[in-house]
Amino acid sequence: MPVNFYFNPVFKIRLDKVIAGLCEWGYKPIIVSGRRTLAEQKILLAQGKTKTLHSKHLTGKAADVVDLKMKWNAPNRFWLQMAFLVNKYGLKSGIYFGLSTVEKKQLKAKLDNAIFKTDVKIGWDPNHIEL
Numbered sequence: 001m002p003v004n005f006y007f008n009p010v011f012k013i014r015l016d017k018v019i020a021g022l023c024e025w026g027y028k029p030i031i032v033s034g035r036r037t038l039a040e041q042k043i044l045l046a047q048g049k050t051k052t053l054h055s056k057h058l059t060g061k062a063a064d065v066v067d068l069k070m071k072w073n074a075p076n077r078f079w080l081q082m083a084f085l086v087n088k089y090g091l092k093s094g095i096y097f098g099l100s101t102v103e104k105k106q107l108k109a110k111l112d113n114a115i116f117k118t119d120v121k122i123g124w125d126p127n128h129i130e131l
């Protein structure tokens, strides 16, 4: 489905900072999913690509970002760096989705200390960023 780049203005300002930060680190971030209609969200749910119909994608408060070359095959290092920036600019990352409380604490400790070279477990939706 085509990407709808309408975003909530507060979300957009912060998202742009995350993208700029990734560019400074030498990545080529691209937005692969922006605002979605309910019909689009229903298709993704049926395909198992999302777990909810109450996504912030519906209100322009979420985006999915990957690196142009690595796409979803990026190493943990990339997802951790992106989650670090997401946290830095007051947004939330799907990197925590599906993790247990203990796993979330372990991951947060790495991110809080900017430790990106690690095999810490990450959640199922690390490309997802939301307000």
Ligand SMILES: [Zn+2]
Pocket (backbone or CB within 6 Å): 033, 057, 062, 063, 064, 127, 128, 129
């Ligand atoms: Zn998403």
